[in-house]
Amino acid sequence: MPSFPCPERNRIMFESATTPAAHTTQVVRRLSAWETTGTTVTHAGNALQAMSAAGLTGWNIRKVTQTGMDVTPLGVTAVDNPDQVMLVRTDPRTNKTRYLSSVGKGYGVTQNEDQAAVLDTLVAESGAAGLAHVGSLDDGRRTFATMKLPTTMRIGGIDRVDLYLAVFDSHDGSTAFRVCAVPFRVACANQLGLAIATTTSSVEVRHTRNSRITVADIRAKLNLIYHYADEFEAEATRLIDTGLTTPEFREIVETVWPVDDRTAPPRTRANAERRRTTLLxxxxxxxxxxRIRGTRWAGLQAVTEYLDHHAPATTPAVRAHRVLTGSTVTRRKQQAFDLLTV
Known part of the structure; x- marks a missing residue:
């Protein structure tokens, strides 16, 4: 299963002990992937109110015995699964029971409300004004919350990049409870979840039978995430101070999206040409x-803007979902970043 696209390099994993700047670029008003898939909750007084506004409370997530029905000429036999259970939840809109996932019997069930104290602590200790977005994905199997930190970077003195903390959790066993630092370029609503070799940009707590997400666990690791912002700004400044030619940008595109025009099927070649045209x-x-044109920073933003806002998708919501959960999108952003920082 794909995981949330936090940078993978140098991620810290741990178990719970209790188990006016000069000028700015023109702002293009777009919905971020968070806004498209979730609910804006900037007016909520606390995390519990924010989750309630987004429909994430009252789920009563619970384990249910897994039973299959074997139909043979001799009749129908109920067969229990001794190794796994179903996770189900109550849909607060209809009060009906909805399936979430199948997990091992030792999986540690957590309610969305269990995150409230951790989220409120993150808001308080980070200096954020409050939560910004809260939502769920894949019919409730995954949840997220974001908060905008007071840190604002001015790359090269001209390009504004805000820093968010994004908190992800899952109810299908695919990922841990995870807190990520995500730079966000305001001019184009690009999400720059990129790994930097010398820093840590995310921390996580695994779901186990005895684990609990505690405020102390997250607080102890927050400084590791904050160092990431300093390193990111340094890398971004180097990119904006370094030129990039159009032939070099084309080479980046061909490396990130390799297509052999001599052997690829006609449809693949046509899609590749449309993509090249849009990126160029x-x-x-x-x-x-x-304000950044002709720089390596601009090359990174062109690739990211394409993936976040222009890549073909049946609906904006489908594209936003892909940005938040798709490993391919994350890999391509990271590959472009690595190529440009060489």
């Missing part, structure tokens, strides 16, 4: 590039 337009003409 973002690189040469997009208003979001006005």
């Amino acid at each position: 337009r973002l690189w040469t003409d997009a208003s979001t590039q006005d």
